[in-house]
Amino acid sequence: IRTVKNSKHIMPWFHLPLQAGSTKVLMDMGRGYTKEEYIEIAGKIREIIPEATITTDIMVGFPTETEADFEETLDVVKKVKFDHAYMFIYSPRYPSKSAIVYKNNIPEEVKGRRLRCLIEEVNIYIKERRELMLGKEYEILIEGPSKKSPSYSKGKTQGNLTCIVPGIFEPGTFLRVKIKEIIGLTPLGEPLQVTSYPVSS
Structure with a gap:
């Protein structure tokens, strides 16, 4: 541990x-x-x-x-x-x-x-x-668009929890977010800063 x-x-x-x-x-x-x-x-x-x-x-x-x-x-x-x-x-x-x-x-x-x-x-x-996540900042790894809301992107926290954010971000992007709301059981984050862009192949 x-x-x-x-x-x-x-x-x-x-x-x-x-x-x-x-x-x-x-x-x-x-x-x-x-x-x-x-x-x-x-x-x-x-x-x-x-x-x-x-x-x-x-x-x-x-x-x-x-x-x-x-x-x-x-x-x-x-x-x-x-x-x-x-x-x-x-x-x-x-x-x-x-x-x-x-x-x-x-x-x-x-x-x-x-x-x-x-x-x-x-x-x-x-x-x-x-x-407990409300108001806190997390870095998430963008996986792609949200299936339920195409104008949103979904990503994973370091603890492997799914988070959604408004806007379209390229998969592989690391994004700093602040959790503003819990929708159902899913955190909704406010995009703060892109901390790393995907590596080009």
Whole structure:
């Protein structure tokens, strides 16, 4: 973590796959960590690099997941406050151990409800984290025009968060922006200064 903090060449983005917040379910999955260990690592990142991006993968509906186990997943979400999460429903994949050993016996409607609940909870904290960006300046790397608003450009912060800005900028441009608004979960930046132009081929 400190290596990332002290380096100009490593971006402060940590992808820490959670999968589940219950230690019991994690052991059933064959994961090599506990809920407590995961929270401790994420906490160290937040302490040492407060502006770092933490993203994750979360699965619901693993065959041994109970309602209590699912609540533990929500508890991790509340404590870590992820910046982004890839969330999905478990489906058996042969010949994986889980598909062979466990029966996929959780009703689809239960899986769907848990996923909807998880997405809602995660988005609360994503919004909270985005609002911390308001009024701050960031350097973003322009990727191209925004798909939703062609008169805007989209880019990535050093923490790999998408940001949109008014105007058309060439892909590969580094642009200094000030975050003025959060639209949905996406920061809207005010262009301040081009810090680097794309290198011509």
